[in-house]
Amino acid sequence: MDLGRLRTLRELSIRKTMAAVSEALYxxxxxxxxxxxxxEQEVGATLIERRGRGVSLTAAGQVLVEHAERVFAELEIAKADIQKLENLVAGDIRVxxxxxxxxxxxxxxxxxxxREHxxxxxxxxxxxxEESLAALRTWQTDVAIIDDLNVLAGALDPSIETVPLxxxxxxxxxxxxxxxxxKPEVTLTDLLHESWVIDTASKNYTSMITQACQGAGFDPRIVARCKGFEVSVALIREHCGISILPGLRASRDLTDVEVRPLKPEIRRKISLAFRKGQRHSPLIRAFINACVHRAAEVTRSVKE
Structure with missing residues (x-):
């Protein structure tokens, strides 16, 4: 049975439409x-059925996806075990x-x-x-860095493991x-009459900002919607508006921009995600250890 076709069926079980699967798998x-x-010809059974504009899996399709999940998990474990036997951090890894x-x-x-490997x-x-998680599920990447603003913990695929970062x-x-x-710190009510510059790369970020402002009793007056941090900062620098942006962004290259803590705080948790069975791979383990170490350094520098 062709593994590529099994992965296509598995992705369809997640994404529900041919168009979404096409986009995810390129x-x-x-x-x-x-x-x-x-x-379907290989297994001799109907696996999908059309419903309106979408498709759904038949009972046979659902059973095959369940078996495919176990097959893929075992293959990941086998790959990691072979790499562990060699005890060599060598090869390709996509992040x-x-x-x-x-x-x-x-x-x-x-x-x-x-330097080390x-x-x-x-x-x-x-x-x-969300895009990187889809790439992880479809074997287009080996490690995805995600956050709980865009990917809720309960929404994670059972075949995915995470490590807090x-x-x-x-x-x-x-x-x-x-x-x-x-001011040493700023509250949301301080921003009641401000013009806002919003980074629209993540719709969940935009929703978070809007909901936070509404919770403080106002709707943000958005004057600029940007697809990248560089444009956002350029507008903020020239006093075209203010914004609430990730602290990780504020640690680098912010000439002529002031940064202040927001009270109460808004936080997000960032994690490394990878397929189950890969944790023992020397390649994945080396990357996890190096990335966690660097994250700890960044955390210490922010506190100092």
Missing amino acids: VSPSAISQQLTLL AAFPSVATALMPSTMRHLN PQLNIGFDEMEP IEDVFLVMMGKEHPLAT
Whole structure:
């Protein structure tokens, strides 16, 4: 039975539509449909049925996905066990992380691993948490760095393990001459009449900001919606607006921008995610250890 076709069926069980599976696997919808047809021929049973614009798994399809989960888990364990026998940190590993944590952790982590394990080849992809988790489920990456703002703990796939990495505290950012720059800390009510610059890379971040402001009794007056941190900071620097942005972002390259703690705090927990059975792989273990060590260094520097 073809493993690639099994993975396609498994992804369909999660994403529900051919179009979503096509987008996740970077394969055309017609190719996805063909793979599933061939899989049905292999097993001699109907695995999917169309319902409106979507599709659902038949009882046979659900049973096959359950078995496929166990097969993939065993293959991961076998791969890790073989690597452990060799006790050699060598080979390829792909890592996906979102911009703020990637900026703070990835360069030094990769530099350390390149020095300590020259036979380990790290490939990095910048992805938002939900995207990187989808890549992890479909074997397009080996480690995904995620947060609990975008990926709720209860929503994690049972085949995914996580290791806590770091907690990130959101901070208020404003121009150097902003009146609030004279205050040691800022409350949400202090921001009642401000213009806001919002990073729209994560819809959950936007929702978090909106809900926090509404909880303080107002709707944020958003004047700029940006897809990247560079534009956001440029606008803040020129006093076009203020923003609440990740503290990990505030630790680097913020010329002419003031940063103040927000009271009460808004935090997010950031974790490393990987497929079950991979924890004992020397490659995965080396990356986890290096990344956790770097995160601890960042945490200490923030406290100092």
